[in-house]
Amino acid sequence: MSLKVTMLGTGVGVPQPGRSQAAVLVENDQTLLLDCGAGTLLRLDEVGVDLEALDTVVLTHLHLDHVSDLLALANARYLADMPGLQIFGPQGTEVYFRIAKSVYPNLEKMTVAVQELKPMDSFTLKGFDIFAEEARHSVTALAYRLEAEEKVVVYSGDTEPCPRVAALAKEADLLIHECSFPEPFDVTNHTTPKKLGSMIKNLGVKRVVLTHLYPQAQGCEDEMAEQVIELSGAPTIVGWDMMSVVI
Numbered sequence: 179m180s181l182k183v184t185m186l187g188t189g190v191g192v193p194q195p196g197r198s199q200a201a202v203l204v205e206n207d208q209t210l211l212l213d214c215g216a217g218t219l220l221r222l223d224e225v226g227v228d229l230e231a232l233d234t235v236v237l238t239h240l241h242l243d244h245v246s247d248l249l250a251l252a253n254a255r256y257l258a259d260m261p262g263l264q265i266f267g268p269q270g271t272e273v274y275f276r277i278a279k280s281v282y283p284n285l286e287k288m289t290v291a292v293q294e295l296k297p298m299d300s301f302t303l304k305g306f307d308i309f310a311e312e313a314r315h316s317v318t319a320l321a322y323r324l325e326a327e328e329k330v331v332v333y334s335g336d337t338e339p340c341p342r343v344a345a346l347a348k349e350a351d352l353l354i355h356e357c358s359f360p361e362p363f364d365v366t367n368h369t370t371p372k373k374l375g376s377m378i379k380n381l382g383v384k385r386v387v388l389t390h391l392y393p394q395a396q397g398c399e400d401e402m403a404e405q406v407i408e409l410s411g412a413p414t415i416v417g418w419d420m421m422s423v424v425i
């Protein structure tokens with residue numbers, strides 16, 4: 179059986195045409211959502227996902243472009259009389275929901291579980307063996323390696339290239355890595371194509387999809403993918419909203 183990965187949102191906190199905020203849908207015979215930025219609810223509907231099946235969300239970090247639609251998704255299920263969401267996320271996720279509950283008391287019914295994860299936690303969820311690792315970002319952030327059907331999907335969340343995420347990506351069938359800015363931007367906490375290409379060189383990554391693009395990347399998409407390929411040799415494309423990859 180194959181895994182289907184759909185880039186629901188490939189954008190960031192700055193609005194731009196065609197790219198809603200961060201979200202990735204991973205499906206085997208079950209459905210798992212990674213991040214839930216603004217626009218995700220609409221994208222889920224556009225790709226025809228049954229909300230009934232979508233009961234679990236794993237967050238990389240709590241920046242708004244990764245969580246803005248989370249309460250909206252929980253509310254949509256609540257309004258449709260579905261059981262609450264289970265939510266996994268990094269340190270801070272429990273406080274986030276505790277504060278939200280003080281504003282939205284019925285959030286109690288919208289969520290069945292909120293669980294915090296630490297780097298190097300491993301667990302099984304919805305048919306996936308998942309390993310969490312520390313990303314290098316401006317706030318506490320996790321990257322994830324998901325294994326199912328003898329396939330490996332790695333999602334970086336927001337990060338600058340770092341050894342831990344590199345180790346996580348080793349021999350992945352699909353690496354979904356953020357590539358926020360084109361060259362020659364000099365950024366911390368995020369990734370540019372040449373740094374990513376250098377990082378994944380010799381890692382045996384079979385396929386790369388770039389995501390989390392800032393508006394500055396508009397018009398540079400092909401060049402960004404080529405720069406990653408040139409340095410890493412790994413087949414690389416720039417992700418677009420609602421693009422699916424089957425591995």
Ligand SMILES: [Zn+2]
Binds near residue numbers: 239315
């Ligand atoms: Zn972020």
Ligand SMILES: [Zn+2]
Binds near residue numbers: 190200
């Ligand atoms: Zn972000």
